[in-house]
Amino acid sequence: MGEKVTDSEGAAGPGDAERMLVSDMVHIATEFLDSLPEKLYSRAVQLPFGDPAVEAERVRWFYTPTDHGGVPIGELSPRQQGLAMRLLASGLTRPAYATACVIMGLENVLDELEGWSADWGRERTRDPGLYWVRVFGRPGDPLWGWRVGGHHLSVNLLIHDGEIAATTPSFLGANPAASPLLAGTLRPLGGAEDLARSVMGSLRTPEQARALLHPRAISDIVSGNRARVRPGDRMMHLQDLFRGPLPTPRLSAQADRHDEAAERASGYTEQDHETMALTLEPQGVPAHEMTVEQRGLLRELLAAYTDRSPTPVADAYRRHYLVEHNLDRVHFAWAGSVSPGEPHYYRLTGPRLLVEYDNTQRAADHAHSVWRDPDGDFGMDLLASHRTEIPH
Template sequence: MGENATGPEGRPRDAERTVVDDDAERTLVGDDDERTLVDDMARAAADLLDSLPQALRARAALVPFGDPDVEAERLRWFYTPTDHGGVPIRELAPRQQSLVMRLLACGLTRPAYVTACTVMGLENVLDELEGWHVDWGRERGRDPGLYWVRVFGRPGEPLWGWRIGGHHLSVNLLIHDGRIAAATPSFLGADPAASPLLAGTLRPLGGVEDLARALMTSLGERERARALLHPRAISDIVSGNRARVRPGDRMLHMQDLFRGPLPPPRLSALVDRIDEVAERASGYTEQDHEAMALTAEPQGFPAREMTPEQRDLLRALLAAYTDRSPAPVAAAHRRHHLRDHNLDQVRFGWAGGISPGEPHYYRLTGPRLLIEYDNTQRGANHAHSVWRDPDGDFGLDLLASHRGEVPH
């Protein structure tokens, strides 16, 4: 993969932002595009808040930024069908809904925005697939209107942020001094992962699955054995919805992925049943979960030992995740991984079967990098994917340095 004169969205390379340099520190190299985007983002957020009646605005906006209660809520994120915090789209007028989508588009590249919209629309497909009767304690079990928006701080101030999330979607942005300080955690899921279309198939996450499988199958027998983390796939991403990821973290069970306990016994029983079915399908024991825990020492096959063709596949796979960030940041991530010494530090791990249709999981790790993907549930037709920066999720490294703290 050669370096082009333009980055994603056709933006010139000299207007990009280098997110991580050789010392894993953030460096700014030209920021006109980024400042323009952040201004648009602030206007969309401010216009949305200004359009809301007081009661809705009080739920949508949490101030001041940095207040302990506000910060605790900012770090609370989900990808399950639970209350994500803020105001759901279904309670907003059409114009207000449009402003929410405008804000979401500011936080993603256009391909990522289209993917996010598809994920939201899949709630209608899932409703039909489940016979229109799944009970999550609300009038409609699967609801494309249940995607929540919340703003932290005041748009346009030196430090503010926002979140849009719902079932299988979580986008988290932090803005500092007119620049994008953090764009992770970033989660996209798809249930079903593959659905029939007229003369085709809808696979919102098909690209990141196919690229990883192509990389795994391209490895020789010995290399594949080094990449294999476990012969069977784990039933979910390991990092879960933790605010921070650390070595030793094991997969969270479904009961821990909701906003508080599920008081109605029928909902608690439903979640227990879903988790039991997933665990039984994976065949995992406590020892298996321990083997798949996140580690301080790198696991998997190292990029530095890959062939040029395999490294191109890896770069394309990495870009498919980092392109979830706003376009100037996405372009800088692409440039970062074009440098051989940066790519050399990435490792690729796999669990489960390799053939299409078999339950599988993969993981990419490196400095300030954790990517996870699983497609195991519903007969390997229910996918989760997440991109994280273990040191800088939610901009916690930046905030800690400003407070004189040592980030944990």
């Protein structure tokens, strides 16, 4: 979190619970690394923490079907897989962990939906075994961290002196966004979509007009997988969301076709992308202009993102946004249709807050969502302050 989120009385979150959680996290990560043979260990851990090459990799993250760096779950033994999943669970609330597991399993559903024929240059493109685990530094050191990531999932944690210092970027996606079940429908991100639609739908007409960034939805989140987000950032295109250039002309041309199809579907021009660029000043309708009911919906929507962190951190965020002046500074903005099943996008901005959600691709059946701290993603603010304290 960088700067510790506080409750209404200024007290930090439940320190004992957080320290116990971090102690458990150290134990799990250590047991996981100790279980690996040398050839996997050398891929799973990067040392020393703070080395420029290690730091460059730590802040390199993805949400596309590319190599996320580390050791993939599919190459692990059952015991090692269990430890990897325990580590992932330790970095999330239980609902967030369950959502992450569903997202990983959706690779099998997407494979069937695409006729088992998707080909991004891997033996199996839609593979629930292609979720990578990587540890940065030695668990238990004053500074260390870890990442679990794969298609539509990226969880990044930094631990400093036994406390959780950063939990963003945090990305969850779902393709398909909705899948038929026996007597039901599976929508892993449905709550985050429905809550936002309820906020937008509850606004009066003049407020809806102020919240609307664009009448059509953009085809992806704007912040992309940048290590750091800044004002003026525009949506990244598909070729730039992979680990380096795609290895063959065929795959490069395929990425271009996918990107062009998404752009045609959105109807966006360069001016439209400029309109949707990130801004220094928050856009949309601020919470302080909302009714009590709308503010309640907004709090629950925020929790759908901040609960993507360990429970003590998530609880601190919930207390943080119960404080009226903290919630007041959050702005809500929308693009596209409000009708269910139609392409749409929304954005939450405020101090140390950027949330984006889009469900536009594949006829609004492919959702992306991300929670970021523009000042403290990856704990960059904390690390910057430490560097200034080091005598030269």
